[in-house]
Amino acid sequence: MITRLNVHRQSADWQRALAQAVTDPEELFQRLALDPALLPAALKASEQFRVRVPLGYLGRMTPGDPNDPLLLQVLPLAEECLEIPGFQCDPVGDLESMPIPGLLHKYHGRVLLVTSGACAIHCRYCFRRHFPYRDASAIREAWPQILMYLRTHEEVREIILSGGDPLTLSDDKLAAMVSDLAGIPHLRTLRLHSRLPVVLPERIDDTLLGWLTGTRLRPIMVIHANHARELDGTTRAAMERLELAGVRLFNQTVLLRGINDDADALAMLNHALFDSGVQPYYLHMLDPVQGAAHFAVTEEHALTLMKQLSRQLPGYLIPRLVREVPGHDSKTQIAHSPHAVEGFSL
Ligand SMILES: *Cc1c(COP(=O)(O)O)cnc(C)c1O
Ligand code: SF4
Secondary structure (H helix, E strand, C coil), rough: CHHHHHHHHHHHHHHHHHHHEEECCHHHHHHCCHHHHHHHHHHHHHHHHHCCCCHHCCCCCCCCCCCCHHHHCCCCHHHCCCCCCCCCCCCCHHHHHHCCCCEEEEECEEEEEECCCCCCCCCCCCCCCCCCHHHHHHHHHHHHHHHHHHHHHCCCEEEECCCCCHCCHHEEEEEEHHHHHHHEEEEEEEEEEEEEHHCCCHHHCHHHHHHCCCCCCCCCEECCCCCHHCCHHHHHHHHHHHHCCCEEEEEEEEEECCCCCCCCCCCHHHHHHHHHHCCCEECCCCCCECCCCCHHCHHHHHHHHHHHHHHCCCHHHHEEEEECCCCCCCCCCCCCCCEEEEEEEE
């Protein structure tokens, strides 16, 4: 969380933009000229998971269009309050693979740190909408333990800063973290997973590039874009700055019903990513999180989309279709031969 003090002290453009994000459902409805009949449901659903939309991102939406693919990612709906069997609060088993608060070690060679519970945008489909960040992002108190864990696990090559969104933290904090991590000789790669290059491109400023590229660790960033319309001149400029500074860029998309679940939308997204210097990486099946069932796409439809994509796009623009299955030692690729995934069906 950014305190008022912090904003005054540093008052970087991105911190002002973050502080100005829309958090009141009523304001969201007014700014986008939405049907007031939907407001009571939005207010109710936002009690479970608050609204948060940066103004720049809101500016890429079409006012008056209730089906705008950007709006649908942030608009609280009555459907969120339904309890659907199979949709859970901790769908990816995070709480079981956390040896230290804030540290997830599920896969060989890479460790994920939950660095912050805060995000610049609240995505309604988020698999961490129920995550107990208050316990899990205790990274400040657990930091010495985390460093000790990493020092004693010499097989770990890559450190992943995730969240919430790591780029909601101040540059001072991030720089200090990265400097400690760079002191662990077997670590090679510093990966950030962040939606800020897309939803708050102001964040990619010189101060950020300073600590991100001023380390011996090889920096890579996975941005999270779901739709071509999320990318405009401001985001393209942010990606260019990252690319010029030597940061390798990848994208991860969540496959979302009504937002990007058709081949043309996905093809346009992957072309737009390429135009921004970003390599498509994963197309994620939705995690079955409670409150997000209305975004779910069936595996059958996902496979059809992949087939259509492979006809439309060069191989290097096709992301891998994956799902996260609790207990598996990597993301699970969904291949063309249809198969059931344990514990989950649609
Ligand atoms: C997804 C994830 C990773 C990264 O997996 P890649 O296949 O390397 O992108 C690492 N750790 C955890 C806990 C994850 O959930
Ligand atoms: S963690 Fe990512 S998907 Fe979830 S709300 Fe934050 S930015 Fe959105």
